Amino acid sequence: MKRYVFLLLGLMAFVNCKPPEFERNTRVLIKGKMIDENNQPISEVDISVYTYRFSGYIFDAIEDEYLLGLGKSKTDGSFEIISLFDKDEDFAIVINGNEKYTNYTYLSSTTDHTPEDLVFDLEDKQLKSVSKVNYSINRTSPEGTTFRFSFQYSDINCIEYFNEGVLEPELSRCFFEINSGSFLNDTYPDYSNSFLTPIGTVVEFHYSINDQSEIIETFTVDQENYEFEFSY
Amino acid sequence: MNLNSRIKFYFFFLFIVFTNVCLSQNSDITKEQDSVINKQSLGYYAYEFSLPITTGDKFAGQGLTGKAGFNMKLHAFVYKGLFVSGTFGANYFKVKNREVVGNYDKTTSTHQYLSLGYEISPWNKLRMGLSASVLGASYFKNKSGYDYDEAIQRDSGRIRSYDFYVNYMLTNELALFLNYAYRNDKMNIKVPTEIQEQFSNANFHNIGFGIRVCFGKKDIISAM
Numbered sequence: 001m002k003r004y005v006f007l008l009l010g011l012m013a014f015v016n017c018k019p020p021e022f023e024r025n026t027r028v029l030i031k032g033k034m035i036d037e038n039n040q041p042i043s044e045v046d047i048s049v050y051t052y053r054f055s056g057y058i059f060d061a062i063e064d065e066y067l068l069g070l071g072k073s074k075t076d077g078s079f080e081i082i083s084l085f086d087k088d089e090d091f092a093i094v095i096n097g098n099e100k101y102t103n104y105t106y107l108s109s110t111t112d113h114t115p116e117d118l119v120f121d122l123e124d125k126q127l128k129s130v131s132k133v134n135y136s137i138n139r140t141s142p143e144g145t146t147f148r149f150s151f152q153y154s155d156i157n158c159i160e161y162f163n164e165g166v167l168e169p170e171l172s173r174c175f176f177e178i179n180s181g182s183f184l185n186d187t188y189p190d191y192s193n194s195f196l197t198p199i200g201t202v203v204e205f206h207y208s209i210n211d212q213s214e215i216i217e218t219f220t221v222d223q224e225n226y227e228f229e230f231s232y
Numbered sequence: 233m234n235l236n237s238r239i240k241f242y243f244f245f246l247f248i249v250f251t252n253v254c255l256s257q258n259s260d261i262t263k264e265q266d267s268v269i270n271k272q273s274l275g276y277y278a279y280e281f282s283l284p285i286t287t288g289d290k291f292a293g294q295g296l297t298g299k300a301g302f303n304m305k306l307h308a309f310v311y312k313g314l315f316v317s318g319t320f321g322a323n324y325f326k327v328k329n330r331e332v333v334g335n336y337d338k339t340t341s342t343h344q345y346l347s348l349g350y351e352i353s354p355w356n357k358l359r360m361g362l363s364a365s366v367l368g369a370s371y372f373k374n375k376s377g378y379d380y381d382e383a384i385q386r387d388s389g390r391i392r393s394y395d396f397y398v399n400y401m402l403t404n405e406l407a408l409f410l411n412y413a414y415r416n417d418k419m420n421i422k423v424p425t426e427i428q429e430q431f432s433n434a435n436f437h438n439i440g441f442g443i444r445v446c447f448g449k450k451d452i453i454s455a456m
Contacts, residue, residue, distance in 0.1 A: 019375075019382040027334055027431060029424040049335075053383075066383050067335045067376070082427060084334040084374075084385050118424045 020053040022068065023085040028115070030081040030093055032122030034073040036101065037200075041077025042127060046070070046096040051086035085118070087111050093120060097156070101127035102175070102198055108162040115165065128198040130156050131221045135228040139189035145210060147232045150181025152204040153197040153221075181206070184232075197221055205230070271353055273404075274448020274455065275308035275315070280411055282440030284323040292434040295332035296325040296339060303411075303440060309351075309451035317347040317363055319393075323438070332430075336376040336385060341434075343370040345391045359399035359407070365391050370417045372434075389417035389434060405446050413438040 030049060034042040049069040054062065069083025093106040104125055133153070139145065158174035160167055175198065184191055197203065198221075205217045209232055219228065284298030303321030310316055325339040345368020351361035368391035376383050392415065399409040414437055421431040448455070 019377075019384050022383065022385040024386045025388060025420045025422055027421060027423045027427065029426055064381060066381070069330075069335050071331045080426070082332065082334055084336070118422065119426075 020066065020086075022051070022066075023087060026085045026118070028069075028083050028085045028118045028120060030069065030071075030079070030083055030120045030122070032079060033124050034077040034079065034095070035124055035126050037126065037128050039126075041073075041075070042101060043073050043075045043077060045073040045079075045101065045127070046098065047073065047079055047081050048094045048096065049081065049083040050090075050092045050094060051088040052090045052092075053086075053088070085110070085114070087114070093122065095125065095127070097127050097130060099130060099132070099196060101130055102156045102158060103127075105157070105159040106162065107159055108165075113164045128156075128200070129224070130196050131199045131201075131224055131226050132194055132196055133203065133221055133226045133228060134192070134194045135230070136192040137184065137190065137230045137232070139184065140231045141209075143186055145232065147184040147207065147209055148181070148211065149184075149205065149207040149230075150179050151195065152177060152179050152206065153195065154178070154201045156196050156198060199223070207232070272312070272450060272454075273309065273446040274450060274452065275306065276407075276444040276446040278303070278305040278307060278409065278442055278444040280305070280321070280409075280440040280442035282321075282323070282411070282413075282438050284325065284415075285437040285439065286325070286435070287437060288433075288435035290429075290433050290435055291333050291431050292325075292436055294430075295327060295329045296436075297328045298436060299324040299326055301438065301440070303442075305444075307444070311451050311453040313351040313353075313361075314451075315349050315351055315361070315363070317349060318345075319347065319368075320344045323436075334374075334385070336374040336383075338375050340373045340375070341370055342373075343391055343393075344368055345393060347393065347395065349395070357401040359397075359401065361395075361397050361399075363395045365393040368393070370415075370434075387419060387421050389419040389421075392416045392418060393438075399444060407444045407446065409442060409444055411438075411440040411442070413440070 030047065034045050036042050048067055051066050051068055052063050053066060068086060069081050071079055071081040073079040087110050089109045089111055091108050091110040095104040097103050104127065106122060137149065154175040155178050159172060161171035180195065182191055201221050202218050203221060206214055208214045280303040282301040282303060284301050286292045286296050286298055301321060301323035303319055305317055305319045307315055307317045322340060322342045327333055327337055345365040347363040347365045349361050349363025351359055353359050370389045370391045372387040374385045393413050395411060395413045397409050397411040399407040401407045417434045419431055419434055423431045
């Protein structure tokens with residue numbers, strides 16, 4: 001009996017070695033139109049369709065991403081992508097703004113639901129222009145001064161979850177707030193970095209010198225490349 | 233008249249011409265008993281290497297490029313030049329435009345089908361034949377990635393193949409041949425209405441060469 005149990009376990013361990021197979025004899029169409037915040041068409045935006053599958057051995061299975069279809073928006077912003085199809089809990093259509101525009105993800109479970117007409121119509125999809133904020137913080141104060149800071153700004157990703165074609169706001173997240181910062185001291189007195197945020201975002205800059213009370217300054221990102229410099 | 237209808241029309245026109253030529257010629261066969269090569273055999277096995285050439289405005293023509301292929305045939309003469317042929321083989325394609333077909337890199341298409349046709353012998357060592365598939369299926373295995381990120385998707389279709397071949401008999405048993413086939417497979421792919429026409433058929437030409445090994449000396453009916 002033991003021998004059969006081990007044989008069965010051995011077989012199970014190899015079951016996932018087979019490459020995943022997607023839906024037979026099926027193609028879906030992903031269509032829509034890309035527009036910016038001024039309702040102008042956006043061309044050459046990458047649109048990709050993904051599914052996710054577990055692979056590897058039974059004890060070290062990992063979730064892999066598989067590309068099912070890809071294409072770009074045309075001059076008038078419209079796109080029609082022919083894609084393979086997979087029944088998956090995380091069937092995703094990803095629009096990549098390539099750091100010029102915000103990113104958008106259409107997420108849906110296709111395990112029990114396939115659109116009858118095999119069309120995923122994203123309709124008009126508005127992407128916001130993105131700014132790259134380059135910031136630089138330098139110390140001009142004497143040694144021993146510490147500086148704690150953080151930036152609060154909007155992310156450039158929007159993920160919308162659809163259940164049987166209907167938007168689920170509770171499961172969707174768009175342009176959520178990001179808080180990132182650092183602590184500077186004698187070892188690391190200066191710091192420079194960058195982040196992406198939609199143009200028009202009001203960024204909050206929180207800082208505290210020598211752990212005194214926090215000060216908040218704000219600035220509005222109004223151009224493609226925004227420079228922010230601060231000395232303490 | 234579309235391309236498919238035209239091909240069918242020409243094919244059956246040639247078929248009728250071949251049949252007439254053959255019927256008139258077969259009456260003379262008995263007078264040529266002293267010829268070097270036997271006019272009739274029971275059938276033959278054939279092994280063929282081929283080159284698929286995609287064509288047309290459907291998904292195969294726009295999205296795939298043919299690389300190579302092979303066929304194995306078993307051919308049996310029912311009565312004189314009238315034959316039944318069974319074919320099994322495969323064609324290999326690479327994807328030239330993923331935006332047309334979906335995201336995969338290459339396709340292996342296997343097929344099996346039964347054909348009906350007619351063969352004539354215009355010269356002593358030469359055989360020519362035409363055939364059309366009557367029953368069969370094709371299976372397209374589409375692969376993406378390599379090793380760890382490999383994935384598979386499968387399509388299938390009903391085969392429609394129209395073949396024309398020329399054989400040169402080296403001996404009574406062995407021949408070299410050239411084969412041309414036009415494939416117009418009716419696909420089973422479910423697609424949105426907007427792209428239905430694009431995925432309705434898979435069209436390609438198949439040019440092949442190979443050898444055939446003949447067996448028997450009489451057709452099936454004559455042998456009974």
